Amino acid sequence: MTDAVSPLASPFPAMPMIAGVTPRVARAGYKDWGRCDLTYVELAEGTTVAGVFTRNICCSTEVELGRENVKRGTARALVVNAGNSNAFTGYRGREAVEQIAGQVADHLGCAREDVFVSSTGVIGVPLPKDKAREGVDQALAAEPCSWEEAARTIATTDTFAKGAVATAVVDGRTVTLAAIIKGSGMIAPDMATMLGYIFTDAAVAPAFLQQCLSAANLQTFSCITVDSDTSTSDTVLAFATGKAGNAPLVSFDSPGADAFAAALADVCRQLAHLVVRDGEGARKFIAISVTGAVSDESARRIGLAIANSPLVKTAIAGEDANWGRVVMAVGKAGEPADRDKLSIGFGGIWAARDGLPLADYDEAPVAAHLKGQDVTIEVDLGLGEGRATVWTCDLTHGYISINADYRS
C-alpha cells in the first residue's frame, strides 16, 4: 500500500463476516516494510471452492497447485503472501509453498490439497521458508481480523483496500457474498486475473460454483486491463461454506440459482472495477462500449485493443477527444471491421458516424465530458449484434513513475 491514494479510490464497504470464514493476518516480513504481509483465512469443514487462474505460461507454483487442487472442489484454508510472488523460482519456490500447505494442514488436520496458497510481489526471488514458517505460526495464533485488514494485507502497489459485498435470496434464505481483491499493475487478465477472493455462506456444489465463477469472469475480470501485461500469479477463488443452510445449489435448476449467480457476477464486477480504479497512475476510469460487432467475443477483443492502446490512453489522460486514435485501435485489433461503417463517440455523443467525421460535431460537450473522472467511449461497428463493455484507466506520468523504479 502506498501513501498517495488513487483519485478514483472507492471507500471500503461495510462488509459482514461470513459464517464459517475467519480471516487473520500476521507479519512475515517478506519485505522490510513494517506492515502485515501474510493473510490466513480459515474455512469451515464442508466448504466448496472454484477458481480461475492466469493463462500466462510462466505461471507460479501457487497457480499450478491451485489449478490442480481446485478440481477436488473442497477447501479448508487460504494463505496469501504479499511482497514476493515466488514466480519463476523453480524447485525452491515449490518447497516454500508445500511447506506452508503442510504447516496449515497439520494444524487443521486436513489434506494439504485443501490449503490454497497465493503469493504476489516481485518475480524471481524464492519465498524465504523461514519467514513463511514464522508468519504462518503467528497467523494461526492471531485474533480474527476485519475484512478491511485482510484486504490491506494482501495488497502490494495498491493505493486503497478493495472489498465488495452482495446478497441473494436462495431457497428462502438470504445468502451473503463478501470479497476482497488486490491489483493495480500488470493487469491484463487472460480469462483470469490478479488475486481476488470471494467468500459466501451459501451452500453451492463445486461444479456449479465453478460454472458461475467462469461465466462471471468472462464478463468482468476478462474485460479489464490496466497495462496489457498479464501477471504470472493471477488467481480468483470463490469459497462457499454452506453455513446459510440453503439446499445446496447444484445447477441452474436449483431454486435461487439465478439469484446466486447474479450476486456472484455483481461481486466480480465490483472487484474488477476496483482494480481499474486503482490502476497504476490512473486519474480517469474509462468504460468502452463496443456494439455492432460480428460476435460478443469480437466486440470484447476490439474493446481491449482500444483499452490497451497507449495512444488512446494518453489522449484520455490529456482530455483530448482524439477519436482518430480510437479508429486506429479498432483497425489494428485483427477483428472484422469496415472503416466506412464505423462510428465513434465519447460520453454518448457521436464524433464520427459511418466512417466520416460528423459535419455538425460540437466538441464542447465532449470536452466537458472528458474533464470528468468517468469517461465513456462508444464504438459501433455496424456489422452485427455482438457487444461488450471493457474497462480501463488512462495512462499518465504516474504509471511511469511507479514502474520505472518499483524493484530498485
Next chain:
Amino acid sequence: MTDAVSPLASPFPAMPMIAGVTPRVARAGYKDWGRCDLTYVELAEGTTVAGVFTRNICCSTEVELGRENVKRGTARALVVNAGNSNAFTGYRGREAVEQIAGQVADHLGCAREDVFVSSTGVIGVPLPKDKAREGVDQALAAEPCSWEEAARTIATTDTFAKGAVATAVVDGRTVTLAAIIKGSGMIAPDMATMLGYIFTDAAVAPAFLQQCLSAANLQTFSCITVDSDTSTSDTVLAFATGKAGNAPLVSFDSPGADAFAAALADVCRQLAHLVVRDGEGARKFIAISVTGAVSDESARRIGLAIANSPLVKTAIAGEDANWGRVVMAVGKAGEPADRDKLSIGFGGIWAARDGLPLADYDEAPVAAHLKGQDVTIEVDLGLGEGRATVWTCDLTHGYISINADYRS
C-alpha cells in the same frame, strides 16, 4: 519536427543524389507551423516500384490506392503530405488524393496511377484540397532540394531527420540506394510501417524489387515497435530508376542480385533502427534477441511481446534489471515456452538459466550495462532453433508528455 532532439539521434548521413530522382519541397500549410510540409519527388521514365503497407483495417485512401497502384510496377512521382494523415475521412479524403495525383499526372503527362501519394499526421480531418493544390503547384516549380530537406519535410513528431544509404556492385556497376523515413509514435508495423522511401539507380524488375522489399521488411520494419500501436498510414515504397545501366535484376539468378538484396536489407535495417532511435520519449535503444524458439516467427512474436510490455520498457527506463518482467512477457506471448527451460540475460550476462535465478548472479555488471544508451536483452527458450532480433525503446515520461497533448 520538435525542438528537443532525441538523445539517441543519429546524424544525417552524406547521401548522394540518385540519377533519375529529383526531390523538391513546398509549404502547403496543412498546419500553422511555418515549415515545408509537402514533398514531391520526380522519378525518371522507366522507374519501377514495390511497396509494403499497413495491415490496419482502417487504413487511409493513400494506402488503398498505393496498394492497388504498386501492382502495376511503374512509378513517375511521389507526393508526401505532412501534418494531416487524411485517414478516416471518407469520400472527401479520397477526392483530395485523386486531385493531387491528377495534378501531377497532367504536369508529367503520365498515368495517374504512376503518382504515389502518402499523408501523415492527425487522423480524421480531410486533407484541404485548396492547400494541396497550391502546395503541389509550388513544388512543381521549386528548385531541387537535398535529401535532408526532404527527410525534414516528411516528418511530424520526429525529432531528427532520418536517412540511410548503401551501395552494391551489380553487373559490374556500382548501384546506390538512398532512403528517407519518418516515424516516432504509433509504431508497431504489422508487416509494414511508417512512411519510408527507398530510391535506387539500379535497374530492377518490379516483381523482384517487391520480393526483395518484402523479405527485408520481415526482418526489419516488422521487428520494431515503439508503442504497439499500428498506424493507419504505414507505407514503405522502393523506387528503382535503372539509370545505373546494369542489366535489369529479375530474380536471384541475375548477376549481382544477392548483393542488391543485401544492400536493400541493410538500408531497411538502418531506417528501422532510426525510427526506434526517435521513439517518442526514448532514452535507450533496446535490442532483444530471442533464440531457442520453435520457429523464427515464434521467436519474433515473443520478442515483440517483450518489446511491447509497458512493464519491461519502464524497467529499462529505470535501469532496473527486472528480468521477472521479461519472464512475464514471454509467458503472455501466446507462443510455445517452457518456464523451466527459460533463460534470461542483459548485456550478454545471464540472470536466470533453465527457469532458475543464477545462484552466482552478479548484478553489478548488468547494472552498469543498463546505465548505457544501448541495452540488449537475451532470451533463450531452450526448445528449438528459431531465432529473431527485435528492437524497441524504453517507455518514459517523455512518451506521456508528447501524447497527452499532441492534438490539442
